[in-house]
Amino acid sequence: MNSEDLKDKIRFQLTELGLQVGDTLLVRADLGSIGKLSRNRLDYIDVILGVLGESGTLVGLAFTGATFIRKDKKNIFDGSNKANTGAFANVMLSHPKAKRSRHPTNSYVAIGKNADFILDDHDENSGAYEPIRKIKQLNGKMALMGCVSTSPGFTTTHLAEVDLGLHRRIIFPTLNTCYYKKEQAKLDLFKRTDIGGCSSTFFKFYAHYVREQILQQGYVGNAYSVLVDSNKAYDIDYKILKDNPKYNICENPDCFLCRARRWDNLQDAPAFFIRKMYRKFVSTKS
Ligand SMILES: [Zn+2]
Numbered sequence: 001m002n003s004e005d006l007k008d009k010i011r012f013q014l015t016e017l018g019l020q021v022g023d024t025l026l027v028r029a030d031l032g033s034i035g036k037l038s039r040n041r042l043d044y045i046d047v048i049l050g051v052l053g054e055s056g057t058l059v060g061l062a063f064t065g066a067t068f069i070r071k072d073k074k075n076i077f078d079g080s081n082k083a084n085t086g087a088f089a090n091v092m093l094s095h096p097k098a099k100r101s102r103h104p105t106n107s108y109v110a111i112g113k114n115a116d117f118i119l120d121d122h123d124e125n126s127g128a129y130e131p132i133r134k135i136k137q138l139n140g141k142m143a144l145m146g147c148v149s150t151s152p153g154f155t156t157t158h159l160a161e162v163d164l165g166l167h168r169r170i171i172f173p174t175l176n177t178c179y180y181k182k183e184q185a186k187l188d189l190f191k192r193t194d195i196g197g198c199s200s201t202f203f204k205f206y207a208h209y210v211r212e213q214i215l216q217q218g219y220v221g222n223a224y225s226v227l228v229d230s231n232k233a234y235d236i237d238y239k240i241l242k243d244n245p246k247y248n249i250c251e252n253p254d255c256f257l258c259r260a261r262r263w264d265n266l267q268d269a270p271a272f273f274i275r276k277m278y279r280k281f282v283s284t285k286s
Helices: 003-017 044-052 088-092 115-119 132-136 156-163 203-213 229-241 256-260 261-283
Strands: 025-027 055-065 106-112 139-145 176-181 187-191 216-220 223-231
Touching: 003 044, 003 216, 025 044, 025 088, 025 132, 044 055, 044 088, 044 106, 055 088, 055 115, 088 106, 106 115, 115 132, 132 156, 132 229, 139 229, 156 229, 203 223, 203 229, 223 229, 256 261
Parallel strands: 025 055, 025 139
Antiparallel strands: 055 106, 139 223, 176 187, 216 223
């Protein structure tokens, strides 16, 4: 299939998935699994924008991350940093119409009519997941393209965690820091206060979306993709976590976040650190 045919196919698939002109859409995507459109990777963005139309808005996560305990003066957010949330975010950031919020660790990128509304007040004084609340206010949709199993879930879950106060269960979140430039040549230290729960557990939420019949499924190019209404997903996330605040604790014995950084799961910490020390001991012996 040539690239023009693939673009036509993707436009049709996005409509089948439930996208409409004027929608606000947050996308997380694995570009490689969608298929190669052309040499210009901005085509991925423009095809989606074409379906959303002039009145629509495309949003991406352009997170940059923090360092733990160590305050690293080389880790400076100045708005030009590459995102650590994958190629889709970085292609979005390279789009000539892209705007980015100023939150030092969890900035968002947006293109389209409501970009300013979603991004404008998202800075060092704002919660990391507040743009999701704006997307909810716009009755926005959330899509995963090709990363349904490799990077599961919707960011509504993190907003629900914060609204339920579950971020206070993370041990010493302010040990996660980065520097940022607010005024020219002046560095400020940003301390994270609202670290999200373990997103590797978010695949468990899919079953609930299916049961409530809110999960639209289809393909974008060759990529298995899902789409939800942000308000409906949030309501489900909120109810699940309210009923069981430990639902977002994973089973991976090596997960630092779940085994060693939750006040409500401290019983796992000794075994985690003993295992870690044992491995270090064995590796230095060999
Ligand atoms: Zn975990």
